[in-house]
Amino acid sequence: MTLVAGLRAASYGIPSQPVAGVFGSELARVNNWKTIVDPYTGKEVYAIPAIRPDIAVIHVNEIDELGNARLYGTPFWDHPLTRAAKRVLITAEKLVTTDRLREQPELTLVPGFMVEAAAVVPKGAWPGSMHPYYEIDYPAVERYLNDSDDALAAHLAEAPEARR
Amino acid sequence: MTWSPFSYIVINLARQIRAREVTFSGVNSTLPMLACLLAKRAYDFHFTWINVAGGVEPQPVKIPHSSSDPGIVAGSAGIFANQDFYDLCARGGIGLVYLGCAQIDAEGRTNVSTIGPHDKPKVRLPGGGGAAVMLPTAQRVATWRTEHSPRALVEKLDFVTAAGNLAALVTPRAVFQRTTGRFRLESWHPDARLEEIIERTGFAFDAAGATPTALPTAGELSALREIDADGAFEREAAID
Numbered sequence: 001m002t003l004v005a006g007l008r009a010a011s012y013g014i015p016s017q018p019v020a021g022v023f024g025s026e027l028a029r030v031n032n033w034k035t036i037v038d039p040y041t042g043k044e045v046y047a048i049p050a051i052r053p054d055i056a057v058i059h060v061n062e063i064d065e066l067g068n069a070r071l072y073g074t075p076f077w078d079h080p081l082t083r084a085a086k087r088v089l090i091t092a093e094k095l096v097t098t099d100r101l102r103e104q105p106e107l108t109l110v111p112g113f114m115v116e117a118a119a120v121v122p123k124g125a126w127p128g129s130m131h132p133y134y135e136i137d138y139p140a141v142e143r144y145l146n147d148s149d150d151a152l153a154a155h156l157a158e159a160p161e162a163r164r
Numbered sequence: 165m166t167w168s169p170f171s172y173i174v175i176n177l178a179r180q181i182r183a184r185e186v187t188f189s190g191v192n193s194t195l196p197m198l199a200c201l202l203a204k205r206a207y208d209f210h211f212t213w214i215n216v217a218g219g220v221e222p223q224p225v226k227i228p229h230s231s232s233d234p235g236i237v238a239g240s241a242g243i244f245a246n247q248d249f250y251d252l253c254a255r256g257g258i259g260l261v262y263l264g265c266a267q268i269d270a271e272g273r274t275n276v277s278t279i280g281p282h283d284k285p286k287v288r289l290p291g292g293g294g295a296a297v298m299l300p301t302a303q304r305v306a307t308w309r310t311e312h313s314p315r316a317l318v319e320k321l322d323f324v325t326a327a328g329n330l331a332a333l334v335t336p337r338a339v340f341q342r343t344t345g346r347f348r349l350e351s352w353h354p355d356a357r358l359e360e361i362i363e364r365t366g367f368a369f370d371a372a373g374a375t376p377t378a379l380p381t382a383g384e385l386s387a388l389r390e391i392d393a394d395g396a397f398e399r400e401a402a403i404d
Contacts, residue, residue, distance in 0.1 A: 001250045001297035020254035021297035024273065024327025028296075030282060073234055074218030074245045131234040138229055 002027070004080055006051030011083035016047040056085035059125050060109065061133070063092035067112030068101050073131030075109060082110050090118040093130060123160035166379060169336035169403035172353060173308055175384050176334045176377065177262065178202045180306040183209035185259025188249060188302075189231060190216040191293060195308055195401065196262035197231040198391055205387035211259075218245040227391055229400075250294055254301050261302035263295050267321050268307060270346040270367035272330025274299065275321040282323050292325045300328030310403045312337040314366035336403050337361060339377060340369065351377035 002019055009017035018036065022028055028046060036047045058078045062070040069090045071078065082088050088110060101108055124130075127140035144155045156162060167175075177199035181187050187203075189196040193216075200213045201224075214220050216232050223239030237243065244252075252258055265274035266289050276295060280286030299305050305328065309316045312335035333340040333347060338361045340347040347369050352361050354376040362371075380388075392398055 001254070001294040004247065004250065019297060021300040021328065023300060024324065025292075025296035026282070026324040027277070027292065074237060074243050076218075076246055080247065129234050131237075135235060136228075136230065136233055 002031075002033070002046075002048045003051065004077065005048035007053075007077075007080040007084040009048065009050035010052040010085075011080055014050065016049050018045040018047050020045070022046040051084060053081070053085040055087045055089060056081045057089045057091070058082060058110070059091045059093075059121070059130070061092065061130065062094050062096045062101070063090055063118050063120070064096055064098040064101055064112070066098060067110075067115030067118055068098065068108050069110040069112075069115065069118070070096075070101055070107045071109040072107070078109055082114065087116050088114050090115050091121040091124045092118060093120075093122055093124065093133060095120045121161060126160050127155075166355065167353060167377070168398065169310075170398040170401050171380060171385070171388055172336055172377070173310065173334050173401075173403065174198045174202060174388060175380050176339050177306060177308055178206065178384070180304070180332045180334075181207070181211050181260055183211060185303075186212045186214060186252070186257060187260045187262075188214050188216075188253070188258050189262050190264075191232040192264060192290070193231045193262055194229075194397065195310075196306075197236065198227075198388075198397060199262070201227065201391045202384065202387045205390060206381070206383040214244050214249055216246070216249070218243040220244045227397075250297065253298050256301060256303065258298075259303045261298050261305050263299060263305050263307055263326070265307050265309065267316060267318050268309070268330070268333060269318055269321050270369060271327070272305075272333070272342050272347065273321055273324050273327040274307065274330070275323050275325050277323045277325045279322050295326035299326035299330065302329055304331035305329050306332040306334065308334045310336060310401065312361075312364050314364065316366075317364075318366040319368075337364065346370070348372070349374040351375050353377060354379070 005017040005019040033046050035044045037044055060069040060071045127137040129136045173195050177196055181203045189200050215236055217234050217236045219237040219240045220242045222237055224236055228235035267275040276289050276292055278285035278288055337356050338352040339350045341350045349369050349371040351374055
């Protein structure tokens with residue numbers, strides 16, 4: 001939540017974002033977070049400094065040639081991430097027509113004017129899931145967790161984009 | 165029928181839920197996910213269950229392996245995603261949040277950051293995942309450990325990730341409760357002895373009024389059988 005407060009500060013164009021809680025946590029000390037006093041109530045709150053990523057990369061269901069990116073299912077952190085970052089890159093499961101996106105514009109999470117570049121990468125979320133197209137590949141995750149020297153190489157070789 | 169270590173944790177986590185409140189389960193929280201699913205089946209009262217995948221009152225036909233699998237949204241009529249549930253908690257709107265811990269102390273502070281010195285840790289843990297905000301802002305937080313030992317239940321944490329409204333701690337051997345100040349023992353596994361609980365707990369606690377934990381009801385057991393029909397969750401949890 002403190003991470004999101006930092007992303008929100010960046011997306012709002014302000015230097016820091018007050019956040020609830022945090023009192024009693026040593027995370028404040030190790031991250032050098034400071035409190036401010038709310039000018040209206042006098043209440044003390046932690047203010048988390050803005051986090052402005054150079055690049056956000058998100059994976060979506062559908063994209064058109066203008067970069068309009070549609071997501072199905074839960075957006076998790078995709079909204080604050082794409083608003084906070086200086087540049088936005090998209091990978092997508094499918095290329096679709098702009099007319100299709102016009103049918104339900106509210107499903108477009110990132111409008112094309114914000115998108116610098118995109119790639120169509122079917123199965124790009126593997127071994128994670130992409131609702132509603134495919135589920136988590138649990139056996140692949142377990143193989144990757146194997147503590148052997150070649151587990152990473154084997155995982156990369158198994159990735160959909162490596163096998164095309 | 166008595167308890168297994170697995171049924172003891174899941175059912176005692178479910179027993180923390182109160183009627184009409186909003187309950188939240190998060191990432192890496194399979195036992196709380198099962199507790200919410202169990203409570204929906206076993207208890208004759210309404211509560212709202214939201215989860216980290218954005219599910220609101222989901223009704224999954226197939227219960228996923230991971231508590232953050234998008235499959236746990238199935239059957240929801242609305243999506244209430246990350247920003248929404250964190251903000252709801254921050255403004256005091258969540259009655260019960262399940263938050264994990266590696267270490268916990270007598271005053272319900274948790275460590276999910278590092279074991280050993282913070283700047284040179286022996287073990288680096290996954291981190292708070294919002295705990296520093298949720299623990300002090302949720303109305304009540306319940307936590308669990310699958311290991312009841314002096315290294316998990318400690319007098320002094322290696323690092324304080326979060327502090328606040330910890331209300332219940334469930335282990336395979338005991339249930340502790342607190343409102344303010346220190347935990348008190350509420351009940352212990354009927355196969356355990358109170359001396360054993362004291363020996364295996366790294367912090368001192370008040371045991372006045374504590375009793376052996378009430379056995380699972382027929383409704384709780386049949387709900388657990390329904391959600392873990394083939395016993396896969398119990399095997400995976402591998403709790404001693």
